Amino acid sequence: MSLELLAKCQCGLLSVNLPGPSSSVVACHCHDCQRRSGSPFGVLAYYADESVKITGEATRYERATATGGTFETFFCPTCGSTVYARAGRHPALIGIAVGAICDPTYPAPVRSVWEERKHDWVVIPEPVQHFPRGRS
Template sequence: MTANPKPEIELTAHCACGAVSLSVGGRIRSMFMCSCEDCQRATGTGHSTVALARPADVTVTGPTASFARPAHSGATLTRWFCPSCGTPLYAQSSRAPDLLMLPVGLFGSSADWFAPNQLIFARSHHAWDALPDGLPQHDTYRDPETPR
């Protein structure tokens, strides 16, 4: 985990059917993993891998659909996806409207810049879900002193 903690990227990714593209051009604000139960359901795995970006740095082309639900924090979490193939595209929390949560797996082999700095919602992490050694873990959201 020695990569740039906030890399600048210029990438375009596509959903599985190719109907939607998502382009990112700018500095990534944070990179982390999340083991909350919502992320587990959304990914079908033990955690999500997330990069935060400013909405101004992200362009989505093509049709999208969304699903909004209340999160345990009381915020509303909205996830956008391709309405044809269901590929997750991004998410946004009402508690951080100035950031988009990008699923790093969307970028495939072009995601070598990703270096998570923490696991949030470790309280629902499963022992079978392997994590990088030494990754700081927080029971819920990150501690205020932890750098993004």
């Protein structure tokens, strides 16, 4: 049985083949991730860049981070779904939008960052590491 997973946009034109679940899943409550995801927080699963296979074309958006770095979001130019992202401070990693995987058994976050901007009703349970801002 293969553990391979597929993350894809709404229309299916942009997808990423993944080797299986990641052990590095991060929930981010910063304002940019709220706007990027259209929800109270974004959740990305991080993989070594060489372990994934991207199929299809993506539109890239780069923004500055609160800590002085850069963050790139890649989304489908047809349907607009965010599928993956790259943080400038971790160039060898790619973050895959967990929502694009559509697997309710996918592992929960191990870290929750920018909790000072977390919506009051959102509860991220223990044993997750909690950070008021980004992890240093």
